[in-house]
Structures are given as structure tokens and as C-alpha cells.
Amino acid sequence: MDETPTETIHRAQRATIAGWGRIGRAGRLLESVDLNRDSPHAALFRGLGRSYGDSAVPARETDLIVATPRADRLLFFNRENGALRAEAGLSLKTLNELFLHQGWFVPVTPGTQFVTLGGMVASDVHGKNHHVAGTFGHYVRALIMRTADGRIVECGPEREPELFWATVGGMGLTGHILEVEFTMERIPSPWIRCESRRIEDLRAFVAALKEAAREWPFTVGWIDCLKQGPHMGRGILICGRWAQPDEAPPAPPRLRRMIRMPFDCPEFLLSRPLVRAFNSYLFYTHPRPIKRRLMDPIAFFYPLDAIAEWNRMYGRRGFTQYQCVLPDPGDASIIAPFFERLTRRGVGSFLSVIKDCGAEGRGLLSFPKPGISIALDIPVRDNTSALVAELNRHVIEHGGRIYLTKDQFTAAADFRAMEPRLDRWLAVRRKWDPEGRIRSAQSVRLFGDHP
Template identity: 60%
Template sequence: MSRPTPPTLAGWGLLERPGVECRSEDLAALTRGAVLTRGLGRSYGDSSLPPPGTLDVAGSVLADRVLAFNPETGVLRAEAGFSLNSLNRLFLHRGFFSPVTPGTSFVTLGGAVASDVHGKNHHRDGCFGEHVRALKLRVADGQIVECSPTVEPELFRATLGGMGLTGHVLEVEFQLARVPSPWIVYESERVPDVDAYVDALKAAAADWPMTVGWIDCLSRGKNLGRGILIKGRWAEAHEAPPEPPRTGPKLAIPFLFPSWALNPLSIRAFNFLYYWKHWQRRRAGLMTPDAFFYPLDGILHWNRIYGRRGFTQYQCVLPDAAGRGAARRFMDKLTALGGASFLCVIKDCGPEGTGLLSFPLKGISIAVDMALTDRTQGIVDALNAFVIAEGGRIYLSKDAFTRPEDFRRMEPRLDAFLAVRRKWDPERRIRSAQSVRLLGDGT
């Protein structure tokens, strides 16, 4: 008799590992003795997957209650499974928005804390963690601990960006941003190459609270890294249309695409069209926050376009100290390695935040998607060597391939993080596939 195939879990990159997600409204009970908690599974790599030898991980998404909201101050406390999608749906029309949001709204508060997510306003407002006032955690020995910048501050700092390894996040209290209207004023411009793009990004940072852009990483020579820079701010009440923004019907990718659907030719065609769709040099107008912050959320399961083989995203930040040409050198390196990317997003980051392992630092963040092939490990290794030489680091929420020795070389803060972890979880009971791979946790 054939044995049934073991159940699997995957991150957003569709990389599968044996695993089962256990869900309950009662997250406090569910996390008792659990090895790891995951949210909506939007981290790309293996950070939300169980360590080898363990199947069960706790899933927080049913724990989605708002526990307190003060409309005077905008302080909100909610269970860890509450998503930014729900947050924005409930509070945008009341004049509040998430203080920081990544490029998807399908992220839980617990996930936003564990990844210490950043967004288009990082150069102004920092990471999500900068707006967190308190956390309630179930730590490894089973206790429930409340921490904040003043209570157990080391545990608090280690948990922001700590990839869920310091404790299971049960509740999050944070400060919402007040917005003058539910609309975005945007301006976008076509930029001819990567150096001009980075210059434009830095110049825009002074006047615009939100910036982001996409570049074409397949064009070569003088067109290398040509792209579209998008700048935005919340519309003042008098600029906004009287009606609230409507959310259109969502498209969904209904099945896994065949693996050949995305190939260098189709990616090149997409990049060409995307660039020239913006045929005017400059555009400006009003946009809905959904279209501005979450263009890909409009297509559910978009990760399926990569097919069964799955994909990874390589995201790194290169410090300002690396100099003006750092982004171009990265693009040159990527092109030389043949890492064709469907999407390449470049964004400037503000100063390093509170979180002990938080990703951003003052410099330029670059993110590229890559379909998984036999060459992926080699490409990631080569890019990591480049990033280490430039003094940068990678984003753990995207990673599935970095080697432990490379991670240690790019992360001088690791010992401080491990010291906190040693104090709260000396036996490393809370662990993930990623922590086994990168931090050498036992299985």
C-alpha cells in the first residue's frame, strides 16, 4: 500500500516543507508548547515553516479581535492574527491607516512585528516596530509576558524583526496614523537608468512621505535599470473626491501556471510593456490606497504564476557608505549572474530602527524575484558575497537560501539577538526551518 503523502506548508514562494498549520481563535491556548506561530504566510522563504522533524505550527489568523481602540489618540490593541487588510477596511473611513504597511495588506500584526515590516514611508516613519507601544508574548517557558520599550525592553527589541523566535506574539498595541482623507495624491515619472533612478528617489524623499519604484532589470547598457518612480502623499480633505474609494472585484490566479510560462522572453516582454505603458514622462493624480500600496493584492494567489517550482525574492539593503553606484553594481552583478527578475523594486531606507534584527538601514533596498532553478543557490551565494563586501544585509522574511556563515558576516547585531534569545529560550524551543538553517538550532 502506498503511504499517504505527508501534508506540507509553504511560504509565499511556494517552497514546501512537511508541516501542518493548527488554527484556533484561542491563540493563548494554541501556542502553549508550540514550536512556532505563523500568520498569513506571506514571508517568502522558510521563516514561517516548522523545523525539520516537527509538523505542527500554530496559525494565528483566527485570533483577529480588536481589543481596544481609542479614537482620540489612535492607539489600537488587537490580537496577533488581526490583519492590516482588516485594519484598513475598518479604520480608513474613520481617518486612520496603518502607520507602516508592506506591499501586501495580507499580513497579520504578529507577522508585521516578527518581520518588522517597512514600507513606502520608511525614509520618514521607519519600520512598523517604531509605532508599536506594547506586545504580549507567550515565551518559551510557557509564561505570558508583556513587553514594551520600557518593560523588558531587550525582549521587546529582539522581538521586532526577530522572526517569531523570541516568543509567540499574542497581542500588539500600536499607534495608527491619522490621515486627512482616504485618497492618495501621486506623481510618477519615467527614469532612464538606475543611477538617475536612485538620485530621483533620494531627491523625492525630502518632499514626499511615500516613495517607491520599479525598475527593469533586463535592459542592458545605458538603459540598465530604467524604471518608474512613484511618489505619494495622503490627499488633504479638500483635494479628495467626496466619495470613498471603492475596492474593485479581485482577480485570482486559479491554478499553478506551467513552469515555462515565466521565461526570460516573457519577463523581458512584461518589463518592456510595463515601462512603456508609462509613455508620458510624468503623471500625476489621485489613487486609491489599495492601488497605491497594494498593486499586487488585486490579484489573489499571484505567486502561482511561477508554477510548481516556486520562487524566491532576494532583498538586500546597501548602505549609503557603499556610494552612489552601489545599485548599479548590484544590477550589473545580477545581470552577469543571469538572474532575470519579473519584478525589481528599489526603495531608499531611513536609519536603522529599534528592532535588534530589523532589516532596513540608511541606504538603498533592492528586491528581485527569481523563479527557483538549480542555479538559485549559486546566484544567492554570489549576491550575498557582493552584499557583504558592500556592507549591506538581507531581509530574512524573503530568504530561503542564505548560508549561516554569510548571515553571520552580514549581521554584526546577531550576538546581541542571540543573547536575548538565550535568556528567554535557552533550549531554543521556539524555532523555525529558517532558524535551523541560519542559526544552527537543533532539530
């Protein structure tokens, strides 16, 4: 027997619901164990809350947000071909615990394992292998969805492809994702061979990323975004590949313990000199020659996961992450002025990440496209909106775009200006949800849904 909206809401609790950047809004939160039962009256689904901005935050106080992580049944896993189907709340952490040591890994992983499969589809996540592997959506074979009219619809690249590609990267706004089927990848060992080295400036960084991309399946750069002058854009380039069985230790990596960020960091610790010192420390403690080592994939792919609640590091007011991709003619000529703006304003980001992106995915709002992606944390201050607007101007001018999963401050007009595919996506969304029943704080801000 189906529940009425009141019955479902009754099981939810009033809560302040925030993204990873910790800027929250009031709503009704229901931690669901049965997505089928709880989806008909939901305004939005939410996974593990690692989206930084307002994409999993309620549009209104009365909106029902269904959290999926307790709906985490694995429905099948074919150990011959890697086909896997699960409920949308299954986390990447669980998948890694179950299958990493058995020789299987997700084809694309984001920088945290605290994400659900539903979230990986909704954000169409990318990772250190984007230059060769593309985004997660590329490996998804089917989705079971609850659409806004209450129906259950199966879609995939061949079945209802329009709905499918609007959902891949569609921030959960085209329907609620109940089940995900995708293909896992065979790995030769549960270890990563990793090489890292210092890079002295931005131009060298872009060249090094391009060169490493030819040889390595996983590449990423950490960059010191406070360094000005000739060494602007210096940092550490990290490359990796799965170790072959003969290079790997016989035993799998041991489980690591997490430490927990015990308090909200006071704002003075985020002052420019201290963040600059931290970044210089990271740079200079890396040995000058190339460092080669075997790594636990968990430490390689998810360095920040080692600190639970690390988002408290940016203090009580929260933070936003700014991630954009900018086209690159090969000489860093477009990202250099972007960095000059950043370093001039002295954005105190502890860690900034640079990565070259490969081809654009088929998801209508999928983030990556060929060029250089930059991600940095911005602690929220009074001028954060203005700063984001300034960075966005540069992105628009050069044909780049921002990542919705990170965003909380972009203006609707700016997003429209950087997203030529937006109208196509909006048309599909309107077709499946003419009244805009499925909505988030982000969809109100960017897509004109009723507040």
C-alpha cells in the same frame, strides 16, 4: 484547565506548510481561535503566510505550527489618540476595512495587506515611507507574549525592552506574540495623490529617490532588472502622499474585486525574452511626462494584492525573493555592480523594487538601514543557491544585509558575516529560550537550531 501537548496536537492537522515562495515542509498546523490556549506547546506561530522564505515553515515534521489569523479580536481602539490593541492574528486588510474610511491608517504598511499584526512585528515591516517613518516596530507600544518557559510576559520599549527589541524583527523566535498594541495614524482623506515618471538609468534613479524623499512621504521605484547597458536600472518612480480633503472626491474609493491566478504558470512563460518584453511594456506604456492622479490607497500600497495567489506565476517549483539593502554614497557606485551581476545572469524577475531606506530601527534584527534596498523575485532553478550566494558576497563585501522575511537560500556563515548584531540577538534569545523550543526551518538553517 491547561491542555497537554498531545491534546493540542490532536486538534492540529498534518500539512505541508510553505512560505509565499511555495517551498514547503511537513508539519502540524493548527488554525487557532485561542492563542492563549494553543501557544504553550507551539514550536512557532504563523500569520497569513506572506513571508517568502522558510521563516514560518516547521523545522520538524512533529512541530506544531499555530496559525493566528482566526484569533483576530480587536481589544480596543482609542479614537482620540489612535492607540489600538488586538490579538496577533488581526490582519491589516481588516484594519483597512474598518478604519481607512474613518480617517485612520497604520503608520507603516508593507506591500501587501494580507499580513497579521503579529507578522508585522516579527518582520518589523517597512514600507514606502521608510525614509521618514522608519519601521512598524517604532510604533508598537506593547506586546503580550508567550515565552518558551510557558509564562505570559508583557513587553514594550519601557518594559522588558531587551525582549521587546529582540522580538521586533525577531521572526517570531523569541516567544509567541499573542497581542499587539500600537498607534494608528490620522489621515486627512482616504485617497492618495500620486505622481509617477520614467527614470532612464540607475544613477538617475538613486538621485530621483533621494530628491523625492525630501518632498514625498511615500516613494518607491519599480525597476527593469533585465535591461543591460547604459539604460541599466531604468524604471518608474512612484511618489505619493495622502490627499487633503479639498483635493479628494467626496466619496471614498469603491471596493475592488480580486482576480485569482488560476494555474501554476508553465516555466516557458518565465523565459528571459518574455520577461524582458513584459518589463519593456511596463516602461514604455508609462507616458513620458509626469503622470499625476488620485489613487485608491489599496491600489497604491498593494498593487499585487489585486491578483490572489499571484505566487503561482513563478511556476510549480516556486520562487524566492531576494531583498537586500546596500549602503549608497549617493552615486549608485555600490548598487551598480550588483545590477551588472543581476542583468548578466538574467534573473527573470517580473517586478523588481528599489527604495531608499532611512535610519536603522531599534529591533536587533530589523532589516532596513541607510542605503538603497532592492527586491527581486527569483524563480527556483537548480542554481538558485549559487545565485543567492553570489549576490550575498556582494552584500557582505559592501556592508549591506538581506531581509530574513524573504530569505530561503542564504548560508548561515553569510548571514553572520552581514549581521554584526546577531550575537546580541542570539544572547537575548538564549536567555528567554535556552533549549531552542521555539524554532523554524529558517532558525535551523541560519541560527544553528537542532534540525
